Amino acid sequence: MRGAPTILHLDMDAFYASAEQAAKPSLRGKPVVVGGIGPRGVVATASYEARVFGVRSAMATAQARRLCPNAAYLTPRFTLYRQISDVVMEQLARLSPLVEPLSLDEAFVDLEAGGVEPSAAAVRAVGERLRRDIRAATGLSGSVGLAGSKMLAKIASEQAKPDGLVLIEPGTERELLGPMPVRVVPGVGPATAETLRRAGITTVAETAEAGEAELVRLLGKAHGAGLYALATGHDDRPVVAERDAKSVSVEDTFEEDLTDRTRVQLEVARLADRCVQRLRAAGRSGRTVVVKVRRYDFSTLTRSETLRGPTDDPAVVREAAARLIETVETTAGVRLLGVGVSGLADYTQEDLFAQAASEQEGEDGARAAEEEPLEEAAAPRPRRWLPGLDVVHAEYGAGWVQGSGLGRVTVRFEQPWSEPGRVRTFAVDDPALAPGEPLPLVPPGTQVLPEASAPSAPSSPGGEDGAPFAGGAGRGSP
Numbered sequence: 001m002r003g004a005p006t007i008l009h010l011d012m013d014a015f016y017a018s019a020e021q022a023a024k025p026s027l028r029g030k031p032v033v034v035g036g037i038g039p040r041g042v043v044a045t046a047s048y049e050a051r052v053f054g055v056r057s058a059m060a061t062a063q064a065r066r067l068c069p070n071a072a073y074l075t076p077r078f079t080l081y082r083q084i085s086d087v088v089m090e091q092l093a094r095l096s097p098l099v100e101p102l103s104l105d106e107a108f109v110d111l112e113a114g115g116v117e118p119s120a121a122a123v124r125a126v127g128e129r130l131r132r133d134i135r136a137a138t139g140l141s142g143s144v145g146l147a148g149s150k151m152l153a154k155i156a157s158e159q160a161k162p163d164g165l166v167l168i169e170p171g172t173e174r175e176l177l178g179p180m181p182v183r184v185v186p187g188v189g190p191a192t193a194e195t196l197r198r199a200g201i202t203t204v205a206e207t208a209e210a211g212e213a214e215l216v217r218l219l220g221k222a223h224g225a226g227l228y229a230l231a232t233g234h235d236d237r238p239v240v241a242e243r244d245a246k247s248v249s250v251e252d253t254f255e256e257d258l259t260d261r262t263r264v265q266l267e268v269a270r271l272a273d274r275c276v277q278r279l280r281a282a283g284r285s286g287r288t289v290v291v292k293v294r295r296y297d298f299s300t301l302t303r304s305e306t307l308r309g310p311t312d313d314p315a316v317v318r319e320a321a322a323r324l325i326e327t328v329e330t331t332a333g334v335r336l337l338g339v340g341v342s343g344l345a346d347y348t349q350e351d352l353f354a355q356a357a358s359e360q361e362g363e364d365g366a367r368a369a370e371e372e373p374l375e376e377a378a379a380p381r382p383r384r385w386l387p388g389l390d391v392v393h394a395e396y397g398a399g400w401v402q403g404s405g406l407g408r409v410t411v412r413f414e415q416p417w418s419e420p421g422r423v424r425t426f427a428v429d430d431p432a433l434a435p436g437e438p439l440p441l442v443p444p445g446t447q448v449l450p451e452a453s454a455p456s457a458p459s460s461p462g463g464e465d466g467a468p469f470a471g472g473a474g475r476g477s478p
Contacts, residue, residue: 001148001149001170001173001233001234001235001236002112002118002148002149002170003118003148003170004112004118004119004120004123004148004170005120005123005146005147005148005153005167005168005169005170006110006111006112006116006118006123006146006148007108007109007110007111007146007147007148007149007150007152007153007239008095008108008109008110008111008123008126008127008130008144008145008146008153009106009107009108009109009144009145009146009147009150009153009154009156009157010088010092010106010107010109010130010134010142010143010144010157011105011106011142011143011145011154011157011158011161012088012105012106012134012140012141012142012143013048013140013141013142013143013161013162013163014045014046014047014048014051014162015045015081015084015104015105015140016034016044016045016076016081017032017033017034017045017046017047017050018047018140018141019077019080019081019084019140019441020032020034020072020074020077020388021047022138022139022140022416022441023080023400023416023438023439023441024400024412024414024416025414025415025416025418025419025420025421026412026414026420026421027072029049030047030049030071030072031046031047031049031050031052031053031055031068031070031071031072032046032047032049032050032071032072032074033045033046033047033050033055033061033064033068033071033072033073033074034046034074034075034076034388035061035073035076036061036253037061037073037074037075037386037387038061038253038254038255039061039062039255040060040253040254040255040335041060041061041062041253042058042059042060042061043055043056043057043058043059043060043061043064044057044076045057046059046064046071048162049071050064050068050071053067053068053071054067054068055067055068055071061073072387072388073387074387074388075386075387075388075389076388077388077389077390077438079437079438080438081104081105082104083438083440084104084138084140084441085104085105087134087137087138088105088107088134088137088138088142089101089107091130091133091134091137092107092109092130095109095111095114095116095126095130096109096110096111096112096113096114096116097113097114097241098110098113098114098238098239098240098241099239099241100239100240100241105142108150108153108154108239109239110238110239111123111126113239120167120169123146123167124146124165124167127144127146127165127167128144128165130142130144131144131163131165136442137442138441138442139416139441139442140441141162141163142163143157143158143160143161143162143163143164143165144156144157144160144164144165144166145157145158145159145160145165145166145167145168146165146166146167146168147167147168147170147173148168148170148173149173149233149235149236149237150186150235150237150239151185151186151230151235151237152168152173152176152177152233152235153168154186155168155176155177155180155184156168173233174205174208174232174233177204177205177231177233178203178204178205178208179203179204179205180203180204181193181202181203181204182196182201182202182203182204182206182207182231184204185204185207185227185230185231186230187223187226187227187230188227192219192223192227195218195219196218199214199218204231207227207228207231208228208231208232211228212224212225212228215227215228216228246342246344247286247290247340247341247342247344248275248278248279248282248284248286248340248341248342248344249275249290249292249338249339249340249341250271250274250275250278250338250339250340251271251292251336251337251338251339252267252271252336252337252338253294253335253336254267254334254335254336254337257296257333257334257335258330258333258334258337259330259331259332259333259334261330261331264325264330264334264337265322265325267337268291268321268322268325268337268339269318269321269322271321271337271338271339272289272314272317272318272321272339273314273318274339275317275339275340275341276312276313276314276317276341279312279341280312284312284344284345285310285311285312285341285344285345286310286311286312286341286342286343286344286345287306287307287308287309287310287311287343287345288304288305288306288307288341288342288343289304289305289307289317289320289321289324289339289340289341290302290303290304290324290338290339290340290341290342291303291304291321291324291325291328291337291338291339291340292336292337292338292339292340293325293328293330293334293336293337293338294334294335294336294337295330295332295333295334295335296332296333296334296335298335300336301328303324303325303327303328304324304342305320305323305324306343307320310343310344310345317339317341321339384404385401385404385409385428386401386404387401387402387403387404388400388401389401389435390435390436390437390438390439391411391433391434391435391436392433392434392435392436393411393413393424393426393432393433393434394432394433395432396411396413396424397413398413398415398436398439399411399412399413399414399421399436400412400414402423404428407427407428408425408426408427408428409425409426409427409428409430409433410423410424410425411423411424411425411426411433415439416439416440416441416442416443417442417443
């Protein structure tokens with residue numbers, strides 16, 4: 001525990017939903033829910049307007065629709081979220097060399113390592129400036145917690161939400177923590193909380209009063225001792241700049257169980273390609289391919305294969321994933337499929353045999369295509385226009401899918417910096433309509449990225465009015 005509040009925790013406010021509201025002017029001030037939109041979907045993030053109705057992260061989308069039927073239910077756009085996250089992390093890196101990202105929208109920063117004066121006034125000024133800089137660069141708001149430990153900084157940022165800053169003065173930790181539920185302590189999940197509840201322990205104060213010996217008896221030596229230290233305000237965990245990923249994976253949950261073996265194989269190949277895309281984007285390779293299968297009865301199993309060396313070759317990963325899925329019985333029904341790569345490395349060891357086989361298959365396929373009449377080529381599958389995704393129309397320009405069904409797709413044409421746009425409807429196979437790329441939330445040329453070392457000069461917001469973003473269209477889903 002430090003004697004000055006020099007650990008900063010940043011948590012972007014309702015990140016995915018706020019990004020969608022900022023990108024879509026017609027959704028501001030209305031409820032927005034981002035996540036899986038199918039019957040088995042799960043809420044990733046809900047805007048504050050949707051939370052009023054009881055919608056929460058990790059809730060089944062079907063339940064969210066019952067609670068808030070007029071919200072806009074949108075498919076996540078991780079390309080956009082990563083772009084925004086990169087900008088936010090750049091701002092944090094200006095404050096200190098020690099930045100510990102926890103997710104796309106959350107990170108710890110060691111301000112002491114960045115040379116910030118260890119006083120409440122100095123760190124508060126840095127925190128307020130950071131919030132201004134993030135809004136100027138992205139148009140979004142974030143909440144900041146400042147304290148002498150990581151646990152308290154995270155608790156402070158939660159108290160600061162939305163769009164605020166809370167500083168916990170050293171020496172006030174136990175008084176602050178005492179009445180809080182024990183679940184606020186890191187490492188206390190539902191099972192641990194239930195064990196403590198059965199022992200009559202529900203608050204942090206009661207946890208501290210129980211004593212270390214009793215907690216060790218209830219939870220075991222390592223967990224009990226660690227919980228006692230945190231409950232009494234002792235948290236010496238450092239901010240760790242490098243949090244190296246152990247694996248890269250992707251998975252999909254299907255609206256209807258897959259029973260066709262060929263369809264399962266095609267989905268696994270598609271997931272393998274997506275997994276390799278993420279692997280390459282991270283500049284990594286891996287030597288163990290893992291396939292995850294959740295069956296109709298919710299039983300989940302994994303199969304893995306370790307290669308001779310690290311690879312980022314999509315053909316190699318596809319072939320390994322195909323071999324693995326062949327060992328799993330899937331004809332009774334599959335709810336979820338996933339493909340991952342672990343044993344990560346920073347280099348690749350090319351599998352020449354797989355590469356040669358892939359090239360031979362490509363040559364054979366090219367010859368077959370030359371010999372096959374064009375008239376017999378398979379017709380392309382119609383596009384699936386998911387709510388929230390970006391599109392471009394040859395005449396009307398950039399827009400986003402508001403809904404689709406019965407062979408039609410509804411598109412709203414607007415940009416992040418425009419007025420709410422008009423809605424138009426097209427056939428799903430309209431040749432003038434194509435998938436688009438996310439537009440920047442702040443108009444090009446207006447982003448302001450001030451030097452973090454400037455003592456206190458505020459940044460001028462660029463392209464946004466500074467008000468909290470919110471939103472949701474009543475017909476955001478089909």
